[in-house]
Amino acid sequence: DTEVTQTPKHLxxxxxxxxxxxxxxxxGHRAMYWYKQKAKKPPELMFVYSYEKLSINESVPSRFSPExxxxxxxxxxxxxxxxxDSALYLCASSQSDGFSAETQYFGPGTRLLVL
Amino acid sequence: xxxxxxxxxxxxxxxxDSAVIKCTYSDSASNYFPWYKQELGxxxxxxxxxxxxxxxxxxxxxxxxxNKTAKHFSxxxxxxxxxDSAVYFCAARDRGSTxxxxxxxRGTQLTVWP
Numbered sequence: 001d002t003e004v005t006q007t008p009k010h011l012x013x014x015x016x017x018x019x020x021x022x023x024x025x026x027x028g029h030r031a032m033y034w035y036k037q038k039a040k041k042p043p044e045l046m047f048v049y050s051y052e053k054l055s056i057n058e059s060v061p062s063r064f065s066p067e068x069x070x071x072x073x074x075x076x077x078x079x080x081x082x083x084x085d086s087a088l089y090l091c092a093s094s095q096s097d098g099f100s101a102e103t104q105y106f107g108p109g110t111r112l113l114v115l
Numbered sequence: 116x117x118x119x120x121x122x123x124x125x126x127x128x129x130x131x132d133s134a135v136i137k138c139t140y141s142d143s144a145s146n147y148f149p150w151y152k153q154e155l156g157x158x159x160x161x162x163x164x165x166x167x168x169x170x171x172x173x174x175x176x177x178x179x180x181x182n183k184t185a186k187h188f189s190x191x192x193x194x195x196x197x198x199d200s201a202v203y204f205c206a207a208r209d210r211g212s213t214x215x216x217x218x219x220x221r222g223t224q225l226t227v228w229p
Contacts, residue, residue, distance in 0.1 A: 004158075006158075040202075040224075042220065045216065090159070102208075103149065103161060106159045106161075109157070
């Protein structure tokens with residue numbers, strides 16, 4: 001099973017709202033990723049968690065706050081977003097032994113619209 | 116960091132014909148090259164990948180070739196079908212990155228006409 005699940009599928013929020021995106025995998029992977037994807041563009045890396053610790057933050061604004069409660073779960077907390085943050089937010093996971101060419105498996109994404 | 120270029124940006128083929136998408140990379144240390152297919156409204160799905168110790172890999176109608184000397188790799192789809200229509204992304208992994216950072220090409224919109 002190579003499934004990564006994400007909820008919700010769609011989200012509409014105002015600029016003053018607080019919401020969270022959720023990602024889950026049960027493949028025993030120890031690396032999890034958040035990507036942002038705009039229409040007709042490739043995914044852009046936002047955050048990487050390795051063994052439940054934040055390892056990479058690609059200079060993402062603080063209105064995005066990631067959290068990794070355990071090795072299977074990844075959250076992205078959203079607060080005071082801007083309309084330009086509207087995008088498809090993708091979660092991915094990989095084995096993360098750190099020494100081999102690892103396959104990243106993507107979830108279906110959360111389509112976010114900020115009004 | 117790594118730079119991946121992908122061509123063409125759009126590709127239209129007749130059902131049954133072959134489709135080829137090409138990518139080049141800049142960092143000779145890159146050692147892993149996946150291809151993803153993304154259908155409208157869905158997340159990227161891995162369709163095939165190749166590692167730097169292999170020159171070619173095939174899976175039914177899909178094949179990937181890697182030329183390390185020239186630093187390019189290509190996706191070949193034979194006997195295309197309308198359900199192959201999607202955006203295809205190539206990517207390269209920097210061997211210097213222990214956290215699996217992928218560098219993506221800009222994508223190719225493939226349309227297969229019945």
